Amino acid sequence: MNILEVKNLVSQLNTEDGVLHIINDVSFAVKEDECFGIIGESGCGKTMTSMSILGYSDRIGLKAVSGEILFKGEDVLKFSKKRLREYNGKEAAIILQDPMQALDPLFTIKDQMIETIRRHQKVSKKEAEKIMIETAESLSVAKEKLNCYPHQLSGGMLQRIVGAMVLSCRPKLIIADEPTTALDVTIQLQYLKLLKRLQKEYHTALIFISHDIKVISMMCDRIAVMYAGEIVETGTRDDLFYHPKHPYTQALFKATNIDGNIRERYETIDGAPPNLKEEIAGCPFAERCQYATDACISGKPEVVKINDEHTVKCRRIADE
Amino acid sequence: MSNVIELKNVDKSYTNSGFLKKTTCAHILKNISLQVEKGTTLGLVGESGSGKTTTTRMILRQEKPTNGELFYEGKNVEELTKEVEEEYRNNVQVVFQNPYSSLNPKMRVGEIIAEPLVITGKYNKEEIKKRVRSIMEKVGLAQDYVERFPSEFSGGQRQRIAIARALIQNPQLVILDEPVSALDVSVRGQIMNLLKRVQEKNKTTYIFISHDIATVGFLSDTIAVMYFGTIVEYGKTEDILENLRHPYTEMLISSDSVRNLSEAEEESGEIPSHYDEPKGCPFAGRCKYATDECRNVTPQLKDIGDGHKVACHNAESITLKSVVKINRRKPEYQI
Ligand SMILES: Nc1ncnc2c1ncn2[C@@H]1O[C@H](COP(=O)(O)OP(=O)(O)OP(=O)(O)O)[C@@H](O)[C@H]1O
Ligand SMILES: Nc1ncnc2c1ncn2[C@@H]1O[C@H](COP(=O)(O)OP(=O)(O)OP(=O)(O)O)[C@@H](O)[C@H]1O
Ligand SMILES: [Mg+2]
Ligand SMILES: [Mg+2]
Numbered sequence: 001m002n003i004l005e006v007k008n009l010v011s012q013l014n015t016e017d018g019v020l021h022i023i024n025d026v027s028f029a030v031k032e033d034e035c036f037g038i039i040g041e042s043g044c045g046k047t048m049t050s051m052s053i054l055g056y057s058d059r060i061g062l063k064a065v066s067g068e069i070l071f072k073g074e075d076v077l078k079f080s081k082k083r084l085r086e087y088n089g090k091e092a093a094i095i096l097q098d099p100m101q102a103l104d105p106l107f108t109i110k111d112q113m114i115e116t117i118r119r120h121q122k123v124s125k126k127e128a129e130k131i132m133i134e135t136a137e138s139l140s141v142a143k144e145k146l147n148c149y150p151h152q153l154s155g156g157m158l159q160r161i162v163g164a165m166v167l168s169c170r171p172k173l174i175i176a177d178e179p180t181t182a183l184d185v186t187i188q189l190q191y192l193k194l195l196k197r198l199q200k201e202y203h204t205a206l207i208f209i210s211h212d213i214k215v216i217s218m219m220c221d222r223i224a225v226m227y228a229g230e231i232v233e234t235g236t237r238d239d240l241f242y243h244p245k246h247p248y249t250q251a252l253f254k255a256t257n258i259d260g261n262i263r264e265r266y267e268t269i270d271g272a273p274p275n276l277k278e279e280i281a282g283c284p285f286a287e288r289c290q291y292a293t294d295a296c297i298s299g300k301p302e303v304v305k306i307n308d309e310h311t312v313k314c315r316r317i318a319d320e
Numbered sequence: 321m322s323n324v325i326e327l328k329n330v331d332k333s334y335t336n337s338g339f340l341k342k343t344t345c346a347h348i349l350k351n352i353s354l355q356v357e358k359g360t361t362l363g364l365v366g367e368s369g370s371g372k373t374t375t376t377r378m379i380l381r382q383e384k385p386t387n388g389e390l391f392y393e394g395k396n397v398e399e400l401t402k403e404v405e406e407e408y409r410n411n412v413q414v415v416f417q418n419p420y421s422s423l424n425p426k427m428r429v430g431e432i433i434a435e436p437l438v439i440t441g442k443y444n445k446e447e448i449k450k451r452v453r454s455i456m457e458k459v460g461l462a463q464d465y466v467e468r469f470p471s472e473f474s475g476g477q478r479q480r481i482a483i484a485r486a487l488i489q490n491p492q493l494v495i496l497d498e499p500v501s502a503l504d505v506s507v508r509g510q511i512m513n514l515l516k517r518v519q520e521k522n523k524t525t526y527i528f529i530s531h532d533i534a535t536v537g538f539l540s541d542t543i544a545v546m547y548f549g550t551i552v553e554y555g556k557t558e559d560i561l562e563n564l565r566h567p568y569t570e571m572l573i574s575s576d577s578v579r580n581l582s583e584a585e586e587e588s589g590e591i592p593s594h595y596d597e598p599k600g601c602p603f604a605g606r607c608k609y610a611t612d613e614c615r616n617v618t619p620q621l622k623d624i625g626d627g628h629k630v631a632c633h634n635a636e637s638i639t640l641k642s643v644v645k646i647n648r649r650k651p652e653y654q655i
Contacts, residue, residue: 015472017464041504042476097475097502100421140591152334155417155498156368156531178475181501182417184367184531185575189584196581211476211504218581255505260576261645262537262561265516266509272460 002070003173003205004030004053009067011052020276022048022062024229024284030173035199035206037220037237039213039252041273045229046209047097050175052076053207054094055084071173090120092173093166097181097209099158102165103150110146113165120169135164138194140187155182160191167198174199175207180215192219213256217241222309225249228273228284235310245304245312248285283315291316322393324493324525325379327354330388332374346594348374350549352388353621356493356542359523363536363557365572366546372529373417375546376495379527380414410440413486417497417529419478423470430466433485440489455484458514460507475502483511487518493525500535512538533576533644537561545569548592548602551621555628561644565630567607570640577643601633609638 011023023045030036038046051060053069055076069076071092079087096102104112110132117128133143139160145153153161159182166174176195180188192215199206208219216223223240225233225248233246244250248269255267271288274280283301286292293315301315332349349371356362364372377383378390381397390397392408400408413436416422423432434452437443443451453463459480470478479502486494496515500508516539518524530536536543543560545553545568553566564570578584592598598605604614613633621631 015468017467039504042480042502042507043474047474098418098420100418142591142593144593144595154369154373160368178502182368182498182531184365184572185533185578186571187368188531189575189578189581193581193584211502211508213505214579218579252505255509257505257534259645260534260643261647262534263647266512266538267506268509268513269506272462275462275464277464 001032002029003032003072004207005068005070006049006053007068007070009049009052009069010065011048011057011062011067012065013062018277021279022229022276023052024280025067026226026229026231027067028224028231028234030205030207032172032205033199033203034222035196035208035220037216037223038207038209038226039211039216039223040226041228041252042211043273044226046226047177049226050094050177050207050209053173053175054088054092055079056088089116089169089171091171092175093169093171094175094177095163095166095179097177099155099162100150102162103158105150108147108149109153109161113146113161113168116165117168120171131168132164135168136161139164139191156184156187159183160187163191163195167195170198170202171204173205173207175209177209178211179208180210180212188215195219213253213258225252228280229276230284230313232285232314233310233312235306235312239306239310243306243310245306245310245317246285246314247289247291247316251288283313322358323355323391324358324393325354325356325527326391326394327352327375327378328389328391329353330375330378330385330390332371332378332383333386344595347597348549348594349378349385352551354544354551354554356525356527358492358525359519360541361519361526361528361539363540363543364527364529364546365531365533365536365543366552367548367568367572368531370546371549372546373497376414376497376527376529379495380412381408410436410489411492412495413489413491413493414495415479415482415486415497415499419482419502420470420475423478423481425470427469428466429461429468429470429473429481432470432481433488436485436489436491451488452484455488459484460510476504476507479503480507480511487514490518490522491524493527495527495529497529498531499528500530501532508535515539533561533573537644537646545572550602550631551629552603552631553629554621555626558646559626559628562642562646563628564640564642565624565628565635566632567609567634567638567640568603570642571606573642573644601631609634 007027009023009026013020013022064077113132114128117131141160163179180191210216222236224231227248233249251269274284282297282299286296296315301313302318304312304318330352333345333347336344378385434448437448461480500511528539540557543557544551547568553569592602600615600617601619604610619631619633621629623629
């Protein structure tokens with residue numbers, strides 16, 4: 001069963017200097033109980049897609065031009081204000097990339113956590129406190145840190161607190177937007193294990209966004225690769241890691257330092273991502289792609305199905 | 321050899337005196353001594369909450385140490401003349417761990433990046449524009465972003481704005497607190513290569529904080545490993561990564577090589593509390609080599625040869641292993 005289906009989503013942002021094409025025909029589905037990973041270049045629209053799924057588009061000025069976002073069959077884009085309030089936090093929630101955007105500097109962590117828990121669950125203050133302490137301790141945040149104000153905590157502690165806040169509300173769909181960037185590897189492993197455990201225990205679907213390919217491979221069953229507002233390849237973890245088809249996916253893995261050893265220089269992908277001001281006629285990666293032909297630049301590639309789970313948007317594969 | 325920055329026995333405590341609450345004191349940094357030579361990189365690694373950012377706050381002089389001294393080019397910073405003081409402020413730049421909260425939301429990105437140049441008063445408008453354009457290109461930000469505000473960028477783009485700002489006027493010392501954590505591998509590589517090139521060209525000094533061991537190893541000449549407010553191991557990058565001697569360093573580096581969640585060791589033992597400090601070594605509660613001595617006597621940082629320092633009673637008696645390899649040196653047979 002799919003808990004979420006994003007279908008041909010096209011979203012734009014109206015800015016001072018014109019329309020930006022932020023999300024360009026994105027489709028994917030997330031099953032109940034599954035951990036779905038999204039990787040892709042910085043600025044390709046991962047956070048924007050997440051905000052759309054949570055129904056925050058209007059708030060950030062993002063306009064869905066076409067497509068649907070079906071949460072249990074209901075279109076999030078058509079939710080009333082009232083329905084949206086129920087949905088946010090309780091049914092679907094996001095662990096934000098920047099923890100300070102989720103916290104109020106004027107209140108202690110404890111006050112904010114208890115408030116959040118009680119907003120979404122009918123529990124007494126005492127019970128809420130218990131849930132809070134349990135979740136915080138399982139993430140190695142010492143109890144006394146809960147009495148602190150946000151500025152008194154380290155970067156990694158804030159990140160764990162924000163994660164704990166979302167997890168303690170037990171939503172059905174969690175989007176984790178780079179939730180472990182400020183954590184040392186030891187605590188990161190602990191966090192990931194907890195996330196996985198809660199996901200199994202409460203049958204939560206998880207969308208996990210990260211630049212850390214190692215983390216993605218540990219967490220996710222299926223993975224989507226995004227580039228300039230499009231999903232260029234989707235597949236199971238093994239499909240992608242052992243048989244990447246799209247030239248961007250291949251380049252990304254080639255640039256990844258998989259063995260963790262230290263070298264003289266880093267590999268990079270030459271060139272820069274396209275400008276989002278113009279609608280891209282062809283494949284967004286064409287300009288940087290060593291295999292690109294004229295056809296790649298002038299027209300959109302079809303989605304090619306490699307197997308039931310593995311799909312790729314690339315002419316070269318289609319022509320094979 | 322000249323040290324750009326030196327910390328001598330720095331302590332930092334925060335006292336909390338709430339209304340009707342008992343006063344509590346948290347001892348966050350304990351006896352930190354560090355030296356950073358000109359043109360080199362010091363890597364700071366360690367557990368989340370161990371005091372890395374607090375250490376940089378001392379160097380940036382956002383806060384004063386409770387005890388201990390800080391030297392800039394051999395001079396105690398408490399006794400700097402006005403001119404040196406000004407030079408210090410201009411020459412020390414920082415990329416904060418949380419780039420968004422550190423970028424002024426009301427300024428356009430072009431202004432944010434140009435600010436350190438403008439402050440010096442040495443450049444005309446044309447020159448400033450040119451330098452802004454050039455640094456934006458180097459960090460991979462498109463030129464037409466200059467008019468935008470920080471809120472209009474993705475996480476990784478904000479991080480690059482902060483890096484561009486920190487590098488624009490060729491500062492002497494740059495503090496980089498998790499500067500590449502939000503970047504995809506390609507852009508991360510681009511920034512890391514850039515940092516290295518800038519250092520080679522301008523003899524820039526870096527203090528580099530990251531949770532990614534490979535990234536720290538790439539840039540650092542020396543590494544300090546922190547745990548619960550103390551330095552537990554300190555030495556040349558090769559010593560720390562390939563010849564490590566502290567059990568916490570071993571744990572940190574071996575966690576880095578875990579590829580499967582089920583192979584991650586179950587974490588046992590408690591994280592020590594600042595309000596109820598453990599006796600003895602702060603890591604003893606989680607250390608598989610801990611003895612009674614460890615649980616009762618705090619180990620001091622000791623030189624075990626060639627500047628490699630370790631704070632562990634058992635450093636000489638236990639054998640630890642590392643899983644990281646450094647291929648940095650060029651192959652010797654190459655001409
Ligand atoms: N308010 C805005 N005005 C103009 N452009 C914007 C605005 N907000 C975001 N963008 C642009 O939208 C694109 C997608 O942003 P998004 O935050 O979704 O990226 P991302 O994939 O999450 O990247 P990262 O990995 O760096 O966080 C970026 O190129 C960004 O510059
Ligand atoms: N103003 C303050 N008052 C009280 N405690 C503080 C204050 N600032 C920091 N701390 C505490 O100091 C400790 C060290 O924090 P610091 O930010 O230096 O950690 P860090 O090593 O940078 O961690 P991270 O990797 O998570 O960013 C933490 O326990 C934090 O809660
Ligand atoms: Mg993002
Ligand atoms: Mg920090």
